[in-house]
Amino acid sequence: MMRQRRIGRVLRAVMAPAAAAVATVALAGCFMIPLADGRSPFDDPFGPSFTEVRAQLPALQEALDEALTGDDWAAQAVVASDNCEGACNLRLGIDLAPSSASAEDAVAAAPDAASSGWLDLAVPPETLSAILEAGAPVAADAKRDLTVSARCLGEAVTDATGAEVTVCADLTDIAQAITGSDDDYFDGPFFSAAPDEITLRTSTWAVDEILSRIE
DSSP states (O other): OHHHHHHHHHHHHHHHHHHHHHHHHHHHHHHHHHHHTTSOTTSOTTSOOHHHHHTTHHHHHHHHHHHOOSSSEEEEEEEEEEESSSEEEEEEEEEEEEOHHHHHHHHHHOTTHHHHTEEEEEOOHHHHHHHHHHHHHHHHHHTOOEEEEEOBOSSOEEOTTSOEEEEEEEOHHHHHHHHSOOSSOEEOSSEEEETTEEEEOSOHHHHHHHHHHHO
């Protein structure tokens, strides 16, 4: 009996460090998987990679090009993410900015914009509706969330006095219409809103819910 107890203590003494070593290796592996992909070490190691999300961008861009037939807005399919000391929670994204023509027209119609050097253009409900109707099916097929982000025109617009004005898209009004709240941040089961962005869950119910609020 004493001999069996000694053997048991020896086995426990040997197995404890071995188990700890296995756990350490497994934990290190969890950090290394996203790091190898250029993501944050704190991202879900089994979450989508940059390669997986980028593979869906051509289909998303094609849908956007077909949806936005006018010249007022430019929509670019991108990889959207959060910041967890690096990119995390990767998903499909749409960067929405005024076109050069609409930015020039807006600056010409707002002479006071030169004093601040900045001009925000509210995104019309019909524009966001067209974008969501086009992009949501692609995101749902890919099982990804979809984030629409307000962006600025890449180059400043020069007004009649020679002053340069930065022109940007503005989602503030439409985000308040969607959420029914003027809070900066909103997080619901179907969508979330934050300053300058709206994120749609992959559920098709989310599309119907949002469109019903902005039509």
